[in-house]
Amino acid sequence: MFAAIDTPIQYVKGVGPKLSDYLARKGLRTILDLLEYYPRAYEDCRQARDIRSLVEGETVGLKAKIIKVSHIPIGTRRKIYDVLVMDGSGSVHCKYFRIPFRGYFERFRPGMEVRVVGRVVNYRGKIEFHHPDIYEFNKDENLDALVPIYVETEGLTSRKISRFVKAAIDSLKTSKVAVPETLPKWLRDKYRLRGRLESFEKIHCPPPDSGVEFSKLKTPYHYRIKFEEFFWLELLLARSHEKLKTHSAIAVRSKKNLCGKILANLPFSLTSDQKSAIDEILKDLSNSYPMHRLLQGDVGSGKTLVAFLTAVEVIESGYQAAVMVPTEILAEQHYKVANRIFSPHGIKVALLTSKSSSADPKEILAELKSGKINLVIGTQALIQEKVEFRNLAYAVVDEQHRFGVEQRQELKNKGISPHLLLMTATPIPRSLALTVYGDLDVSIIREKPPGRVPIQTRVVFQNKRQQVLEFMAKQTSKGRQAYFIFPLVEESEKIDLKDAVREYEKLVIEFPKIKFGLLHGKMSSEEKDEVMQKFRKNEIHVLVSTTVIEVGVDVPNANMIVVEHAERFGLSQLHQLRGRVGRGSLKSFCILLMGNAVSNESRERVMWLEKTNDGFELAEADLKIRGPGEFVGTRQSGALGFKMADLVSDIEILKEARQAAKNLIAMDPELKRPEHIVLRETLEERQRIFIG
Structure with a gap:
């Protein structure tokens, strides 16, 4: 009998103290935890199915006998586990590309009668199950029922979980404990x-x-x-x-027209999306409470210019603005653009990073404090304790997902409730905009500036890798530059993937006429900056790198990017990498190299890049395929607290x-x-x- 819904789980019939300790490690401590451990699917035992009748795409359950349990080596370090089952109508393979939990396959033996529940897939022309639930057939099981299927862990089968949950519900009803x-x-x-x-x-x-x-x-x-x-x-x-x-904030309502003068001097016109975003931001800035807005736009859509132009209104009203970015490379690029736009109009722009500045750091700190500097662009150096502003009214955080909540708050603390604009080049699916970013107002820029040449994207398998290398060499012979991206810095004993360091060494030998450079996250900031400066000056023709170039690299002469093991990346990350090329008027190429032994699902996922250049469309597809962890981090996505609700469906x-x-x-x-x-x-x- 239970006293309350928060009664410890050990009092459920069949659990006891020993098993309750194990369940607690899985997050199941109380009756309520058990009730909120929902089935992930149901098997309809009322409809008998046989293997011959299986259709791709449907989720089914069937009774079968295990014929063989084996594993297939993939490369030198990976295995695909295979359970072959058969009934009177035929046989089907049940494949696992990862082990659900330790000891999972030791439970199965040839001749065992089992129930198989899962989604039917077509893998290279054959019907298969991928990661189905397999459990021993119970002759006493009610075959006229809909059976709940739970996520299993070591020592805790779906059937056992179901038994505990039913016992808990029966006890709640018997003891008349109020839920x-x-x-x-x-x-x-x-x-x-x-x-x-x-x-x-x-x-x-x-x-x-x-x-x-x-x-x-x-x-x-x-x-x-x-x-x-x-x-x-x-x-x-x-x-x-x-x-x-x-909260109170400075209401920015400039009556001057410096923004109009700057726009008149630009060699291009704003897109309608940029104009709409500017109007939305200016309306927020005119309020007497702080703006809290997210500006999201695809790669190369012109978000930075929107931030700069709205900062003009703040500066004209006599206040300061700050733009914080994640890397020194990006800070320098933004500074050069801002200085070129603003210096003719008497707006003083400064650069402040830990390694480089537009002037003597002490002088910059003094001029920020006095208010002489109108706009400062920098890295986390902006949130150092010694940095003081005279009257910061507008804080912009670029690539906001690269900063923690604390860092964003520290920048805001440099002013008195300044208006906050967060920017991201990673398009966010609508459902995440309503949840993770639901406390923000959102502006969206989908349009690209006119004149951009669409990037040609191709998915290529390893058997054509040499042709890709030769095409890359041909591009460099024309004076163009390229990126070659790898998922790993160095060779791993655990993962059978090509790595940047080893492949760089091979490429240098194979193509002696091409000047290669190497860039990865284990290098110091000085080493990275030196490599990037050489790449910008075309002293390096091909930059071999990990994903450290994902954000902030703008080299218009680079017109080709090759991504090795593209199946290891999310769609949004691949789209960000693709955005490193196509930044000028050159015809540009993105080659996505796939491993030979990849699943149909992986191949179809990466093929999305061939279908569209729209980052928002890719973001929705990525959410559907990989879940929210790709956008907000695995830890944060788990912290959303959803045990049943699905952001896609x-x-x-x-x-x-x-x-x-x-x-x-x-x-x-x-x-x-x-x-x-x-x-x-x-x-x-x-x-x-x-x-x-």
Whole structure:
């Protein structure tokens, strides 16, 4: 019998103290943790399927017998594990490109009767399962039911998890322990949300007459859980956004027209997206509370110019602006552009990094403090304790995902509630813009400046690698330059991949007439700067590098980039790398080299780069394929707290939850109404999940 929903899990029938210690290491400590360990799929045992009837793309379950368990070596360090199963109609391979957990395959032996549940794929013309769930067939199992399938770990099978969950639900009902409702009644009524305990029970123990909507996780019970998961995050973000309006900031309302004069002197016109972004930012700057805006745009869309032009309004009003970037290379590039645009108009621009500055560092610090410097561009050197501003009113953080929350806050602390503009060249999928960045207003630049030549992208396999090298040599013979990107700096004993150092040495020998340079993250800043300066001056023809060139390198003469082992990168990262070329008027090429032994899924994923140059389209595809970790880091994506909700397939539920949260905060900003007391207490508890 349970006293409460937070009762330790050891009191569930069949668990006990020893197993509860193991479950605690997996994050399952209480009854509630167990109830929130949702099935990842369901097997419909009511529909008998055989191997002969399998169709690509469907998720099915079938009964079969294991014929053979083996592994296939891939290179010198990797293996593909293969479980061959057969029924009366045929056989099918169940392949694993990684081990689910230690000891997983030791459970299987030839002759064992099993149930196989998974998605059917077509791999090189053959029907297969990739990473299916396989568990021993139980003759006593109810074959007229929808069976929940849970993520398994070592020593904890799906069947065992299901047994524990059902025992917990039965005990809750028998002991009549209340499962507290976390959402107010008016909200549940408005969105037709099922009860919390009812949802737990039906999700873990589907009714006998359950339809296909269970397999798709689309029932009203799943909707309740998904809505609530999204709602807590959106409520936190809406509350955070509302609190910004209680802070004071300088309202920038310049009546001069220096921005117009600068625009008139530019050799090109702004795109309509740039104009819209400028209007949105200027409107925010005119408010008496701080702007908190994200400017996202594709590679080469002109975000930096938008930041500079909006800074003019701040400077004209008598205040200072600062732009913080992640690398010295990028800081120098921005400084040169800003100086060229602003110096004819009497705006003083300075560069401040740890290694280089536009003048004597002491002089820069003094002029920042006195207000003589209007705009400063720098790296993290800007947030050093000795850096003081006279009246910083506008803080811009470029490539914002490269900085932590603390670093961004330190830059803001250099002023008194300055307006904040975050910029990113990594297009963010809409669902992430509504969650991870949901407390920000968002401006988007999709258009590219006219005159850009589209980059020709090709996916090539290793058997044509020599042809790629010869094409690269041909480009350098015309005076062009190229990048050659590798996923590793040095050879690894664990991963069978080409590395930058070893391949650089081979290329130098094979192409003695080409001047190669080597750049990677283990080099010092001075070494990297020296290599980049030589590359800029065309003293290096081909730059062999890791992904350190992903951001901030602008060499218009470079018209070719080759990415080795492209299957190891995310689509957004490949798109960022591709953006290093095509920055001038030259016809440019992006060659994505793939390993020979890659899965259909990997090949199809990388092929997206051939289909489109649109970073936003690629970002949506990347989110669908690889999940949010590619954009916000694995740790942060886990911190979103979603145990069932999916950012791709559940975006409509996300929008509803977001609107509900915004409406609630507009109605009761501090959640002080009596009917919202539980809501406020729960939110404060959940806040620790989202932001620690």
